[in-house]
Amino acid sequence: MNKKGAEKILSVYWFVILIIVAGGIYGMIYMFYSHPFDIREMESHILVNNIADCISENGKINPSLFNDTGGLDKSFKENFLARCNINFNSEPEWGWDEEEQYFIRVQFFTPQNLNNPFATISEGNVRWKESYYLNKEKGFEILEKGAEKRFYSVDGNKQILIDLLAVVRKTEKNVKQ
Amino acid sequence: MLNNKKGEIGESITWVVATVIIIVVLTIFIIASNILGGFSKVSVSSGERTLNAGSYLDIKTNLALRENFDNIKTIKDWTGITEKEEDAYDTSMLVGG
Numbered sequence: 663m664n665k666k667g668a669e670k671i672l673s674v675y676w677f678v679i680l681i682i683v684a685g686g687i688y689g690m691i692y693m694f695y696s697h698p699f700d701i702r703e704m705e706s707h708i709l710v711n712n713i714a715d716c717i718s719e720n721g722k723i724n725p726s727l728f729n730d731t732g733g734l735d736k737s738f739k740e741n742f743l744a745r746c747n748i749n750f751n752s753e754p755e756w757g758w759d760e761e762e763q764y765f766i767r768v769q770f771f772t773p774q775n776l777n778n779p780f781a782t783i784s785e786g787n788v789r790w791k792e793s794y795y796l797n798k799e800k801g802f803e804i805l806e807k808g809a810e811k812r813f814y815s816v817d818g819n820k821q822i823l824i825d826l827l828a829v830v831r832k833t834e835k836n837v838k839q
Numbered sequence: 840m841l842n843n844k845k846g847e848i849g850e851s852i853t854w855v856v857a858t859v860i861i862i863v864v865l866t867i868f869i870i871a872s873n874i875l876g877g878f879s880k881v882s883v884s885s886g887e888r889t890l891n892a893g894s895y896l897d898i899k900t901n902l903a904l905r906e907n908f909d910n911i912k913t914i915k916d917w918t919g920i921t922e923k924e925e926d927a928y929d930t931s932m933l934v935g936g
Contacts, residue, residue, distance in 0.1 A: 675854065679861060686865030690872040697876035707883050711895050721902030773910035776917055809883070812918045813896035816906045823917055826896075838877075 697838050702807035702830040709748070709828040710809045713766060716746035718815035723822060732820070734770075734781045742783050750786055756834045762787040765794075765808075765829040773821050790829040806831045 717724055726745075729735045738745055748766075752758035765786035769779035790806040797805035808829035815822050900918055904911065915921075 679858065682858075682861060683865065686869060689865070689869045693869055693873040694876040697873075697879050699879055699881050701881050703883050704881055714896055714899060718899055718903070721899060721904070721906050771917075773913045773917075776913070811894070811896050814900040814903045814914045814918060816903050819907065821907055821910060821914075823914065 698836055700807070700836040702832060702836050703809065705832075706807060706809040706828040706830045707811075709764070709766065709830070710811050710826045712748060713746060713768060713826055713828070714811070714813060714824070716748075717768065717824060718813070721815060723815050723817035728781075728817060732780075734783065739783055743785055752832070753835075758832070763790075763831040765790040765806075765827075767791070767825075767827040769825040771823040771825065773823060776823065779825070786829075787831070790831050791827070793831075794827075794829040804833055804837050806833070807836075 717727060726735060727738055743749060750762045750764045752763045765784070765788060767782065767784040770781040771779050790808075793806040794808045796802070797807065806829050808827060810825070810827045812823065812825050815824060897918070897920055900914070900920065904914070
């Protein structure tokens with residue numbers, strides 16, 4: 663009788679151990695995969711490359727970008743996102759659909775004046791720009807991430823240097839809160 | 840009778856210690872998983888940037904330089920493209936060069 667009782671207690675004990683070990687394995691997997699991959703930097707690089715494709719092809723500026731006087735074409739500037747097949751729509755979670763999660767800026771320079779752009783296009787939420795520069799300086803993971811790239815293109819005989827900036831917020835989905 | 844009790848206590852302690860060891864080991868593994876999970880990063884690197892091998896935008900710059908390579912030093916400095924000696928830009932390869 664005593665032996666039978668001990669066996670019963672032991673089998674219950676084994677079940678408890680089994681649950682503890684299973685819970686532990688679940689905990690390990692959960693902990694490992696609860697850290698999201700931060701792909702914002704990669705996303706902004708892709709955005710920059712797409713904008714560059716829209717602005718310049720085969721080293722030459724898109725002919726509809728500038729007007730005859732050398733300034734930005736008004737229609738192109740106003741419909742920049744549509745003309746470049748870009749949209750800033752985001753998932754409705756965390757109120758992203760109410761506040762744009764992206765910012766882009768395109769600046770055009772001449773080799774003779776690299777300090778002041780002769781034309782600028784910017785779209786999206788300008789707030790993220792400041793956070794991006796702060797993040798770049800201080801390295802805060804939680805702040806916005808982005809990409810700033812430069813390239814050269816020609817418009818007839820005119821040489822144009824282009825500075826592209828793309829910033830992505832989407833912190834909630836890319837950084838463990 | 841006393842010996843029997845001692846044996847029972849000894850056996851119970853063995854089981855309790857075994858349970859504690861299992862819990863401690865699992866906790867260590869959970870903490871380690873949490874730390875290892877934190878290293879999951881996706882980094883973007885274009886590697887060495889030269890005119891012959893660089894990022895996507897460097898290729899665009901290279902193509903534009905084939906059209907017009909005036910101010911080449913200013914352009915390279917501004918875009919951040921470096922030039923290795925063996926990759927020195929051969930202007931004879933440019934269109935019209």
